[in-house]
Amino acid sequence: MPGFTEISPNNLMRLIGGPTAPLIVDVSIDDDFDADPHLVPTAFRHPHTDLDRLTTLAQNRSVVVICQKGLKLSHGVAATLRARGIAAQILEGGNYGWRDAGLPRVPAQAMPDLAQGNTRWVTRHRPKIDRIACPWLIRRFVDPQAEFLFVPPSAVEAVAERFNATPFDIEGGEWSHNGPLCTFDTMIDRFGLAHEPLNRVAVVVRAADTDTPDLSPQAAGLLAISVGLSRLHKDDTTQLNAGLAIYDALYRWARDGFDEGHDWPAKK
Structure with missing residues (x-):
């Protein structure tokens, strides 16, 4: 069961495709992403070190932060956004959790x-x-x-x-x-x-x-x-x-x- 700052893959999939879907940001490091270069639908890649720009992009939006396993990177970025007044969750299990749930993934090469x-x-x-x-x-x-x-x-x-x-x-x-x-x-x-x-x-x-x-x-x-x-x-x-x-x-x-x-x- 996801924690109160997490959203499960299936619950996030129910939000994607609608006009009020959250902003989805993938903060995986390059080596992790290159090992399995796929994106959750609508996700965009952003360095976890550039939190000021991400804060600007996330104004007046709810946010879901993703890293490869749903651990330190996504938790750290989401916590920073929450500290700046932005509603932010992480994807439970990260990109691997999404993949293992059998949900659609966008190939980066496409x-x-x-x-x-x-x-x-x-x-x-x-x-x-x-x-x-x-x-x-x-x-x-x-x-x-x-x-x-x-x-x-x-x-x-x-x-x-x-x-x-x-x-x-x-x-x-x-x-x-x-x-x-x-x-x-x-x-x-x-x-x-x-x-x-x-x-x-x-x-x-x-x-x-x-x-x-x-x-x-x-x-x-x-x-x-x-x-x-x-x-x-x-x-x-x-x-x-x-x-x-x-x-x-x-x-x-x-x-x-x-x-x-x-x-x-x-x-x-």
């Missing part, structure tokens, strides 16, 4: 290069489904500070090169469709994020994005909402921000509401 401390992505403008679902996935499970650029299709590759951005959902690209699978599926696979609720969301996204509604009864609703959002918002970034709430709700449905129905008045 992470694109950082642009000013965050990842930057670029895709075609006027998004509908995949190009909203994928940014949601990245923001909620990979990099909460990720930037997304929407440009004309002919400009995607040039913008990617000039602005150190990773292109996605473009034909023939590395982060794109793969046979019957859509870009959302590709990202789940590459980032090691597969787990039952997210897999359930992926089926809905794939069905709506690839015009295969027989895969999921929810696909028609997602398509209708996505088309409606694109008509409501002329600005792609505004549309993205509005769309995040749609996928937050879809993920919560997939996690613990997928078997719930609704019938009113109740059948007699």
Whole structure:
């Protein structure tokens, strides 16, 4: 059982994927991390010696601190943050405890290069489904500070090169469709994020994005909402921000509401 300053892997996993998830910081030393280079979803690496900058980053946030085994480094950093007025816990068992619980881990090698401390992505403008679902996935499970650029299709590759951005959902690209699978599926696979609720969301996204509604009864609703959002918002970034709430709700449905129905008045 975790102590009062600790959070268990399973309880932390229930927080990840939502808009109020804690800031997750990995303070493992390089040698430990290099021995098993994976991250808890949304975690970012930060040296345990730079506590002043971490204090600034953690303002007005709850924090979970991780080291490789959940011992001295994470306890020391979390205690320092608490002494500075920040709500901080450690992950029980650290990265090894998370791994042993069989929870999703992001391979460090899958992470694109950082642009000013965050990842930057670029895709075609006027998004509908995949190009909203994928940014949601990245923001909620990979990099909460990720930037997304929407440009004309002919400009995607040039913008990617000039602005150190990773292109996605473009034909023939590395982060794109793969046979019957859509870009959302590709990202789940590459980032090691597969787990039952997210897999359930992926089926809905794939069905709506690839015009295969027989895969999921929810696909028609997602398509209708996505088309409606694109008509409501002329600005792609505004549309993205509005769309995040749609996928937050879809993920919560997939996690613990997928078997719930609704019938009113109740059948007699």
